[in-house]
Amino acid sequence: MVNIIMAHDLAPDKIGRARSRTVVLIHGMWSRPCVWNNFHHALEERGYRVIAPALRHHDIEPDEAPNPALATTSLLDYAADLEREIRLLDEKPFIIGHSMGGTLAQMLAARDLAAGTVLLASAHCAPVIALNHAVLKYYFRELVTKPFWRHTQRPSWNTLRAAGLNGMNEVDARNLYATLIPESGRAAFELILWFLDSKRASLVDARHVNCPMLLLTGSEDMLTPPYIAQRIAAYYGDKARLEILRGQAHWLPREAGWRDTLERALQFIEIEAPLLQIETGAINTAPVYKPQTA
Numbered sequence: 334m335v336n337i338i339m340a341h342d343l344a345p346d347k348i349g350r351a352r353s354r355t356v357v358l359i360h361g362m363w364s365r366p367c368v369w370n371n372f373h374h375a376l377e378e379r380g381y382r383v384i385a386p387a388l389r390h391h392d393i394e395p396d397e398a399p400n401p402a403l404a405t406t407s408l409l410d411y412a413a414d415l416e417r418e419i420r421l422l423d424e425k426p427f428i429i430g431h432s433m434g435g436t437l438a439q440m441l442a443a444r445d446l447a448a449g450t451v452l453l454a455s456a457h458c459a460p461v462i463a464l465n466h467a468v469l470k471y472y473f474r475e476l477v478t479k480p481f482w483r484h485t486q487r488p489s490w491n492t493l494r495a496a497g498l499n500g501m502n503e504v505d506a507r508n509l510y511a512t513l514i515p516e517s518g519r520a521a522f523e524l525i526l527w528f529l530d531s532k533r534a535s536l537v538d539a540r541h542v543n544c545p546m547l548l549l550t551g552s553e554d555m556l557t558p559p560y561i562a563q564r565i566a567a568y569y570g571d572k573a574r575l576e577i578l579r580g581q582a583h584w585l586p587r588e589a590g591w592r593d594t595l596e597r598a599l600q601f602i603e604i605e606a607p608l609l610q611i612e613t614g615a616i617n618t619a620p621v622y623k624p625q626t627a
Contacts, residue, residue, distance in 0.1 A: 352448075352603060352607040353424050353448040354382055354424070355382045355426035356376055356381050356426055356428075356429060356602070357385075357427070358385040358434075359428065359434030359435075360391075360432075360434050361435070361456070362432055362433045362520075363488070364391075364432075364434075364513065364514075365392075366385040366387050368586050369385045372429070372586055373385055384418070384422075384426070386415065386418060388411045388415075389403075389406055389411055389414050390406055390517075391514065394514075395513065403485050403516075404485045404518050405519045406517040406519060406520060407519050407520060408440070408520050408535055409532070411437055411520065412440045412444075416446060419446045420446070424448070424618065425447060426446075426448060427447065427448050427449050427451065428446075428447045428449075428450045428451070429451040429598060430450065430452055430453065431453045431586055432453075432455065432556070432557065433520065435455025436455065436456045436535055438452060439455070439542070439546075443538055443541040443542050447544045449547075449601070449606035450547070451549065451598045451601060451602070452546065452549070453549050453550075453585040453594065454556070454557045454585050455550070457535075457557075457561055457564065457565055458536065458568075459528070459533055460536065461561075462564070463561045465561065467555040468525060468556065470492075481521065482518045482519050484518045485515035485518060486516055486518050487516060493510060494506055494510070497556045498582075499555060500554075500583060500584060500588045501584065509584060509587055539570070542569060544606075545573075545601075545606045546566075546572055547574050547597075547601040548562050548566050549585065550576075550578065551577075551583060551588075552577050552580060552581065553580065554581070554582050555583065556583045557583060562577075578594065581594070
């Protein structure tokens, strides 16, 4: 757990100088930037510059056919696109990632691109072992019917209602499901079966992560249950703080308790992470742009 020192005598202007005013929101599997609408508007009202990019080939509508290249798009492709965008900024942003977006946030943090990260119902990174019943129940059908790493994939309503949208009422769950699009089978493979991936695309070296991390996960989350969050936090050691949100499930940016989730994230961004930066002497200047290839 991160040892946060609440330095009550610290001058407010020092906190202000340490705190980035930019937040990057990274969506997860099957999602698009619209999943962040609530967070996006609320953060802008608080004076933040908010960047909510669409991952590669995710800039489509649900009724559109996906780009054929999406099927084999890698986590490394997603991370490379995000890195290029972040390196053009004038300061290191705070990164909030949901689900697979949490894995991408971890990858970016290991590249020294974040002032701090907030991981909402985050998927794991390699080398964390995180197979669970809900994931196996869905992917078993995919694994025995076709090489899913070569195809786009999207869970059925019944599967996702039970495993991922269980924290919403029926109307809200159906409305959210209607916004979802297919996801890269390659990226899913790199996450779920990372130990079979020769490129180890989802590998994050915890020694290279030097920013504070807050993990928020729902007690009722079936896709990324609390024990997975505990393993992620344990992997990062004293850099990470984990909190379980009682009664919440997987889709934290859109569930009824999203305001409380955002307020907890903002407390971390505005108070805890800057104090830790000052205490450790962490640098918050923007990384220099350099071309990256996946």
